[in-house]
Amino acid sequence: MNYGRAALWGLRSLAILLSLAAGCGAFVLFLQFGSADGLDIFDALRALLILISTLWLAWGAVQALIGLTSRASPPPYDDRAPIAGRAVVLMPVYNEDPIYTFTRLAAMDQSLKDAMAAQGCTANIHFAILSDTRNAQTAEREEFLFGKLVADRQGLGRFFYRRREDNTGKKAGNIEDFISRSGSAYDFALILDADSLMEGETILQMMRRMEADPRLGLLQTLPKVIRARSHFGRAMQFSAAFFSPVFARGLAMMQGRTGPFWGHNAMVRVRAFAECCGLPALRGKPPFGGHVMSHDYVEAALLARGGWTVRLDDDLEGSFEEGPENIMDHAKRDRRWCQGNLQHIRVIGAPGLRGWSRFVFAQGITAYIAPLFWLAFILASVGAMAFVAPPDYFPEPNWPFPYFPPSEASKAISLAIGIFGLLFVPKLLIALRSGMDGTARGFGGMIRALGSTIAELLISSINAPILLLFSTRSVLQVLFGADGGWPTNNRGDGTMNLKEGLIASWWIVVIGTVGLAATWLYAPGLLLWLSPVGVPMVLAPFIISVTSRTATGMLFTTPTERAPAPVMVLHDRILNIWSEDLSSPAAEEKHHA
């Protein structure tokens, strides 16, 4: 084992040990708290649940702490080297409005042209729209706008469009179909989502990095969320721009050659991808059988199994995506990811996988079942209080003075502080560092960045109980065999009124109300402790509606909001021109011809 590998395993072991230490600390502290009135089965159960839950929280916190110890830097390569390979930008679409998706491609094409002119280089890059659209009207509009895209970009022979008759294998099947049909024409494929946007400069640097390392099979960028409008969306956008780079740094330091693939904004070596990533349908029916839903994690693991390097280059800027604008869209996306991640139970034992790949699958599965442990902990706590015997203040017969059993409340308070610390401290440290290294300037200065951090912590704490129940429902649906299908992402405005919020979350209100009432009746001592969980549930429709509304203001500002990236400006300009062109009577006539 060379020094690099030893250091990597040392770092991984340290992260796991620190997380285990935090989990075990919480376990012991809880047992001490529970033993004040004698240990019972509820105490043991709750201590075990808190061990698992804290372990999971600590793992995230440790990742951020590791990320804080270094800064993203490029790998060794020549960033002005001539580019020999041919690349294709793949945009899989599925019922999205083509005016947005196609104008993104037009903006990326222009951005590439600008970057090549600035560098005085050339690169052979094509664009392929891979449509899985089922809606006939949208498909017709795609075909019409493809003609406009080719004409506008003078892209004959560079832009391609294909619509599948059946969408076998969903997005993974769509990419696989492309590679089977056209893969040998390209060295590299940049895989996008319908809402992806990337700077031409970034694409060129990705190609150079792929050429500099012939064993690099997949290069993942860290996409930043852009164009958020709502309170919820802007909080997520801020979080992705402010906190995620540090968490991603921690991940990048621990990944070694077994990095992640998040399904988009990543470049693959076509030959490696074709060689390793032909996905079979799993035995049995969905949700656990059938086509692999969260294919990206599996493809990353298969590339690593085939000896290829999978790498997250978190220093690469100019990679963007859009995010959900409200809690419901977030929950809908999460439902799909939940099913996909739980399906990995079937893949985790695949022959020949690297140990770290299996660990990544385990992490993904735990991410979705962890909320169940918290919920079980809350239920067990209420149950324990209901069965607890009242304290005996006169244990000695004929003794005139009462005996007060020692209070272990300080242990419970320490535990709560520790758990909240795991959630809050990494984010506060990130805010602190941003003030020292100047990063905060892009977020409106230190004071505003700190204010946004506290507001994000507040919003995520209020949303957490609602998302906890959505996650729990998703997990239970999957375990009971319900297939979530492949719903289209809502990429529209996303504002929800109170009625829509109520329709979507009435069952959460019922659970919150019944839960708080039961706590008040059977365990009144826990009411204060459980109100931060129960009250947001009761107010779920209101919270869903308010956080979906358009937000402007000082908080949650991000660098791309203050100064949009060049490719965003290009996209806005092209989108405006297309919108005007398409609203003209001549365009209407041509479209319906």
Place this chain on the structure above:
Amino acid sequence: MTEYTSHVAVQTADLNTHSAQLSTRDLLAGPGALPDAPMAMPVQVLEREPRRLRNLFGAFIPQPARAHSRG
């Protein structure tokens, strides 16, 4: 182009035609269609065969008697 793609002629040659001269149908069937450059994508093994477990449990399950062969 590299050693892997140099032999593949993508239909970028016919650029003298202006896209405006093409109908949408002609564009989609002609220069707008994906390049014809197939690449094999072998199906990978993800699940282990449940042979061991099946054998283990199979040993405890009484098997029906084989039918006598005619030949």
